[in-house]
Amino acid sequence: MKRLIIVIMLSIPLALSAQTTYKESLQKIYDNYLKKQGFTTVEISKDMLTAMGVEDGIDSMTAISTEDVVALPQFCEDVLVYLSQLKQLMSFVNDGKRVQICASPGRTTLSIFTQADTSAVLITLTGSDIKIETATSMFGGEKSGKR
Numbered sequence: 205m206k207r208l209i210i211v212i213m214l215s216i217p218l219a220l221s222a223q224t225t226y227k228e229s230l231q232k233i234y235d236n237y238l239k240k241q242g243f244t245t246v247e248i249s250k251d252m253l254t255a256m257g258v259e260d261g262i263d264s265m266t267a268i269s270t271e272d273v274v275a276l277p278q279f280c281e282d283v284l285v286y287l288s289q290l291k292q293l294m295s296f297v298n299d300g301k302r303v304q305i306c307a308s309p310g311r312t313t314l315s316i317f318t319q320a321d322t323s324a325v326l327i328t329l330t331g332s333d334i335k336i337e338t339a340t341s342m343f344g345g346e347k348s349g350k351r
Contacts (some may be wrong), residue, residue: 212261226289226308230315230328233282236267242272261311262339263331271323283317283326290315293336307334314339 237243244260270279288312290306297303301320307313314329314336329339 206212226286226313227252227287229282229286230313233268233286236282237268237270237279240275242275243268243270245269261331261333262329265327265329267325267327269325271321273322276322276324280319280324283319283324287315287317 208231238245244267246267250263253259253262253265268279269278276327287304287306291326292306293305293307294304295304301318303319304315304317306315306317311334312330312332314334316325316339318325
């Protein structure tokens with residue numbers, strides 16, 4: 205019984221650190237690429253999202269893209285490490301473009317990564333319990349009336 209309690213107590217910090225790891229990986233990507241030559245970034249605040257009619261749990265959106273073929277491999281590697289810490293909701297390949305959609309526990313972060321031979325885009329939505337239909341409607345999909 206003592207061993208079980210000790211194992212549980214030792215596991216708690218590991219579980220807590222795993223939850224923050226994806227946030228740290230995402231912050232590393234932003235820190236490394238946000239203002240780097242060859243990258244384009246867009247940050248949209250909650251106020252702007254609300255003005256655009258987006259209100260379902262999304263607080264901010266950040267997009268980072270590049271067509272810099274020299275920087276592309278490292279950027280993709282960093283993003284894939286980050287995405288590996290999230291739950292993959294969907295992935296597909298279309299016309300040579302690979303798309304992955306991943307979410308954090310509780311859907312407080314939703315990331316969409318598109319990768320092609322000469323370009324890549326990471327779009328990250330943050331908020332509280334992000335609704336998938338809201339996210340897809342932001343990118344041209346139809347928003348259903350179901351909640």
